[in-house]
Amino acid sequence: MNRLDGIRGGTPGQDHNARSIAALAANPACDRRAILDAAAIDKPLLMKRLRFDDRWGQSPFAIQRNQQFTDLVKANGAAHLLRLLRELLDLPIEEAGYVNLEDVGGHEGHLARHGHTRRVIKQTAEGLGRATILDRPLLRLDVAGAQVYLEPDVIAFQLGGMFHIVAIKSFAILDDQADTPKVSAAAREAAVYVHALRDVVGRDLVSHDVILVCPKDFTNAPTATTVDVRHQLVTLARQLSRLTRIDALLDRLPEGFSLDLETLSSGEIEAAVAAIPARYAPQCLSACELSHLCRKEAHLNEQVDALGRIVRDDLGGIESVTTALRVATPGEPVADDQAEIAERLRHVARIYDEAVA
């Protein structure tokens, strides 16, 4: 891992959290993000050095709204949550224990809180103690050799020896339908917690079904549903193992590669970032600090990535928009491996011309 520290140089590293780990899993093919995360580069600072507007991040209103909704669900010993779990999973009436793991007698340190969380969760797993709902556990995850503390605003809850993760989100579920990107973002984040909780109690004791609590329709009343995060867990595990096997990626970088934000000039930083290949997709805009940089790059190079994943996959093998247009023009010479896609593109172009004509 020394090489990663060398890349970061003297600049202090940035801590991971569940959102950043989830963002990593959202775009597994992106080498740029993988290397920057493994080296714990301070990405907001990087963007500032490159003079990009500080436009990225969650709106303070969204954070506040989420906090209000979470407080509502957790009020009075998580009374709303208990009702929802009783309706959704037939939780027996007797199971009503609620423990706030944040109360550790004034020991505010992460280590003490994590120790307390571990102890209570293990006790609960062994059937001791009366806790059903465990609020604000402090979990720990090993990311590229660094210990990352995750402070979820979620609740672990156990039923019949199985633990579940409860994620509370403030986007509405309208008529049993919710915004797909938001649900998958929530699922990715919850998968990080499931993964971390499995480290504590073991694989078999944590359910892959996550309970998502959201406002119902246009009201503020909470409703709950289960979300299967098996797929997200696999992606996450692959991504985390990739971080520990980052050497393969590092070998492709030039010798003496550095991204020390304190000593390099902004021009040098730009060149260094450009040296690591990125995999831009419009979805990055909501998950990655570097997204505006990568988008600009993709637009400048006329990469098809900027048009979205579906277009990119449809154009399999063709990298730039110019190439795609050339290939689509009848009579242009085409390489052998592009013959198939050329035929399809020309067919579509013909239909388009007929329709517009």
Place this chain on the structure above:
Amino acid sequence: MGKLRTAIRQATAAGRHAEARALRARLREAERQWDTGVEQPSAQPPLVPVREQVHRALTLLGAPTAAKMIVAVDESFFGGQMANTQLTSLRRDEEKSYRSAPGARPYYLCAALTSELLSPARGLLALSTWELPQRIIGPLSPRTDFLTSAIRLAEHLMRLESASTGAFRLLGQLAQNIPGGGDGFGPADPAKVIAAAGAELAVHQERDQMDRREAAARAADRLKPVERLFGTGLKSVRSA
């Protein structure tokens, strides 16, 4: 003021500028008087101090309660107007007062203690006049306290000849989360809430009381009087 404005318009229209200026001065004076007249009532301090208001709400609720709920009860049952922020430093102030002159006040607003570590439970306020077991928070206590409070609010509503719609709405919100307590629509039925909450309370009460008594015995054994009220832990040592 309306008349003055009309007069100003007429004077300006007729070109009597000196008269219009004098009228404007009178209008400004009238507006200033009106403003001070409107502001007067809100500038007065409330009749009951905040700690009395909290005491009143807690006595009605009968269990350690979070600040938000105390404010809601005070507003809908006693017509009080507290802000959440007024309650944040209350516990610390009470602890300081107790430490400088123990027992000088008839009651203190103190902490509820967690059953495991006997540390102050986050965000909850309690009364020093309650028995120690009542101020212990075990795993089941948040639920039993919630049910107890709902029953006590419902009983209070039945005693009252007329209660505000706010009080019924608050009870309705609580009843929504009690099995068989109500559907959350329309005003809550206090008798139904009492029956439903009582039924669930009967399930938890015995185990909860056991936890509480055990922790209370431990607290009485190990803690100094001030810690019995405000909890033990690094925090209270530091603020001492």
